[in-house]
Amino acid sequence: MDEESVLQYIREHPNLIEDYIVSPEVSSETFERWSVRRAIKFKKSRRPAPGTPSTGGGAWTEPDLSMKRRVILETSDNRTRILYEITQCCGQLIGTNSLELIVQNDEGAFSCRKTEDGELKLKKVKVNKSADYIQTIVNAGNQTIGEIHFYIPLEPAEKQIVNAICTWSAAANYFSELYTHKNEGSDSQDHQNIARQRKLSNFLLDVARSIFHDIVSMDAVIIKVMNFAQKLVDADRASLFLVDAKNKQIYARIFDVGTGDEEHVRMNNDGQKEIRFDMSKGIAGHVASTGDGLNIENAYDDERFNADVDSKTGYTTKTILCMPILIRGVVIGVVQMVNKHNGSFTRQDEDAFEVFAVYCGLALHHAKLYDKIRRSEQKYRVALEVLAYHSVCNADEVNKLKKIELNSRIVELETIDFNGMRLSELEKPLYAVYMFKTLFSDTLRFETDDLIRFVLTVRKNYRRVAYHNWAHGWSVAHAMFATLVNSPEAFTKLEVSLLDIWTSGYPDIRTFGYLALALYVSCLCHDLDHRGKNNAYMKTMSTPLAAIYSTSVMERHHFNQTVTILQQDGHNILSSLSSEEYKQTLSLIKHCILATDLALFFSNKAKLNVILDKGEFDINRMEHR
Template identity: 90%
Template sequence: MDENLVVQYLRDHPNLIEDYIVSDEISNETFERWSVRRNIKFKKYKKPSTGTPVVGPWNDLDLSMKRRVILETSDNRTRILYEITQCCGQLIGTNSVELIVQNDEGAFSCRKTEDGELKLKKVKTTKSADYIQTIVNAGNQTIGEIHFYTQLDQTEKSIVNAVCTWAAAANYFSELYTHKNVASDSQDIHENIAKQRKLSNFLLDVARSIFHDIVSMDAVIIKVMNFAQKLVDADRASLFLVDAKNKQIYARIFDVGTGDEEHVRVNSEGQKEIRFDMSKGIAGHVASTGDGLNIENAYEDERFNQDVDSKTGYTTKTILCMPILIRGIVIGVVQMVNKHNGAFTRQDEDAFEIFAVYCGLALHHAKLYDKIRRSEQKYRVALEVLAYHSVCNADEVNKLKKIEINNRIVELETIDFNGMRLSELEKPLYAVYMFKSLFSDYLRFETDDLIRFVLTVRKNYRRVAYHNWAHGWSVAHAMFATLVNSPEAFTKLEALALYVSCLCHDLDHRGKNNAYMKTMSTPLAAIYSTSVMERHHFNQTVTILQQDGHNILKSLSSEEYKQTLSLIKHCILATDLALFFSNKAKLNVILDKGEFDINRQEHRLLTQAVMMTGCDLVASAKPWNIQTETVKVIFEEFYDQGDAERLSGKDPIAMMDRNQAHLLPQMQVSELFGLVKYQTIIQKTCYHYAIMYSPCH
């Protein structure tokens, strides 16, 4: 029987060939290949026209699903090649493509089944395709071919060539990096995967520890040493930290039986540690140079210190010593000794380089944690000491309690009252009296709490020339005189905030202004960017109120308490002269327009702010003898600041320069005739001082 007879027989029996083709004898892949070849032969399969590209996942702008597929099947070369084939087909707009996978057994056509699996069928390599793109990896190995059963122009060929070249190179280096190749047996592959998974899990554990589990440096060191030893299958592991100041490396976690006991010391914290000079040994060399060392025979290396082995009886054969760096600076060294199976490999070095990065982060954060923890403990101790010395004692409270003021002191209700003539006992006594006079009918408070509060406020004013307790008392008295003579002007809460604010408005003042604090970069200036001293005064006020037995506001409701503290903050910050001028300008505009309304919250706050400054500078409204005494202490404080600035290498302004005190009358008289309006109330006070002591007096 020849071919012609077979063809004739099939023509006479058409059902036979149809039954055969649709039977189980013919696979779906074979039927599909026949269909493609038939379409190509009779030119029924054409590329879509321009503007109507083949729709597929590689044409979608969102490739997240495809990226996931590649990541999940990165160890399946056939799947990667299949995806490359589909990508190339869709880029040039055709489905007429076929993947031929090449290996030692021959060529195999790759097809995807209906359930998504890839099937390989051995085929004879033919040249019937219109274009064939051979995929060669970076190792010059042909790993597959893409057959295009349609015509491609030069641009389309260039696109396909570029995609396949990069994909093949990526495949090659991926396999090279993970130490896998076609000839690797399954056991080696599984070992590499297990090793990488082990490393990844530990790195995650270290990263987690940075934020959650780090409680001490020793805990981190133990974790690092345990894993480092297992990571490269070493018999022993040591971790040394670098003391750059003393040019030494040291360890706190170590086995004394395996080390040099002559180097063991007890540090300042009572912990045992072992120290070596950085000029000695393998670890010292790595710490000094920052270069890792992989030594196959320790005794043949002149840098190896054999004394440790001779004393312990241990024999060191192989060493892997790697630096731990932060910002390019060596902070530690990890040394592995005697790999259980042969010498340390390049793979061990690669794994440890990754590990060292995370190890450095963990050690760096552990050091910071230790420093913060020690600083916190010192801070708590300092607070305890300060609280003890800055809070009044029981004897002071009992002494003041024995004195009762039952009669009204009318003289105290005038602005002209001279607080300078009061004794150190009378000032807090009168402060308590003024508080009771204003708020006894409204506020429930313990007399002992009030006395403690006033005495502790007095104790927290520093002994500076002007901004001291006497000044704080004087400002509080001015506010008392204002409030007692206009009881309906403000609510009781507002009056309470105003009086307390005046009493506390300069707590812990250092006798230096805000400009000095910023210029000298003081710690306070680092904490507060604006109104430096005023914000500090408010925080000191809150601190005193929080002391046991000092909270004179405790009977207020939660809402009233918050409102009062907010008002106190507003009032104390208003004593910053930098804010006064803007507050005064706003108030003047409202008054000039005739729009002032004391019932409007904005107008009330502006009024309170200006009142605070008025009370703060009340000395200029006092009788002449009080003004002149006040000016003396003001300038003494100015000169103290000028002296401090000069010691820091800065030239003080003329008003604060003690060396130019003799020029002050002339400067102030010039100001009198040169200016219609003074810029600050302090300059007015200086003028009074100048007139009193100038020759023209």
């Protein structure tokens, strides 16, 4: 076959390539390599919009960034250069040069470009809002100092990367301005400021590394935030309160009982101790309500301070620094630091905490999400346990079926026109077990109890719908049984070489498998958990199943239900197969069940009709088989 005919065949049969890629034939490493190559190819295909600058070079994507670090350190007094490097970094990390830096100051907006001699050139422009995505860069005073305009659409993950980089750039700009800003202080004072900011920078790096490395629970994050806040401003004690906006309260699960008001300690819905206060009271409540930080030099001079806590604990509160933690402009928490070891809290303490609060907010936000996900996962597991209990046959049903004996051969069952509708609900699973034994006792090792459990659980997982129910599944299995016992020479243990497969174009068998076994199990299970609705309905109504499976929605669900039953304890009738045989048999079962999708059936039927009309059908040819 030539390449074009192969490609044409794949275009007409998209499920073929999908099934091959997700099969064991393709290793995880190969799939990952393909994904990376495709992503790189896609990135390279992006072209800059007319008139947009090129970020040049690939320095930010190189393993060794020592050169870039040196450039930033040497130009730390140049805000424009720092913003340009940030822009370059964003472009190279997401793989595009279709972007532009707009620098903003008191004189207006300027497009920043690099000349051939390496100098940065600013050109005054009217801010163009036609970009596909605009990322703003703000300083410590929440003023916009620059914008990065992207002239291609960005994926959510790419926007997150850009946002994270620009958040760091705000802090970098802040440090740069501290470095260059000279007021009435002496050079020694400047050096002290530089040393202090370098210390803060290192501290914040430790904070980020620690907080985001150890997000295992909300409580763990809260403890870390409190410890870091206390060290940051050299306070004697620190408390963190979260905001309950619905009840207009602030609360804390982690607190020092010696400093709290025991009257406010309660048990929450999860059985944990909490201390709660109304947001209209206290210093922390005021900060939570207004979003404004408070720096109080003498707590007893402030009417909002509750002195009762000191009187009960014997602790003397002198100075307080209480600051909000915000996410998207909304206060989600309040950190209260008490009694600075040396003097009062300063403006520098406030500024340092404002930067630190960004990390607090991100950490608390992600910890909340983590807690929700973890709780949802536990609820999901409980739900699965409940469903498994109610969807698996019980011991009484198994024992009841085991006590009934059948003739060694039921001849009438071997005819296609056998009427299964006259069988009772007990006889159907009994006959299903009999048919399996008749077909495979000589070639397959299995436990009778496992087989009975498997059949009874399959019956239990068919819903009581009008047509696609247990009686229908049994009927199709019986038709296959009659076909198999009357054509033993055509459906035996099937062994196929790779050469036969590639020359025939047969899509789903890779080495060998038990075709008869797969056919019978597929027929018995092919409509498991059918809801009485077709695929078009499932997609139109945007059901959860349609969100999981893009093609052959119900058929893929039937196959996954089959695998789920096989994986239940005491249900695996294929356990005696080798690992390779097991994989190939499951692959055949999947192929057979997916083939019941009418969207695939009609095309298969059309091909078969052509073969039959030509009088060329041969059961021994893989494509015909």
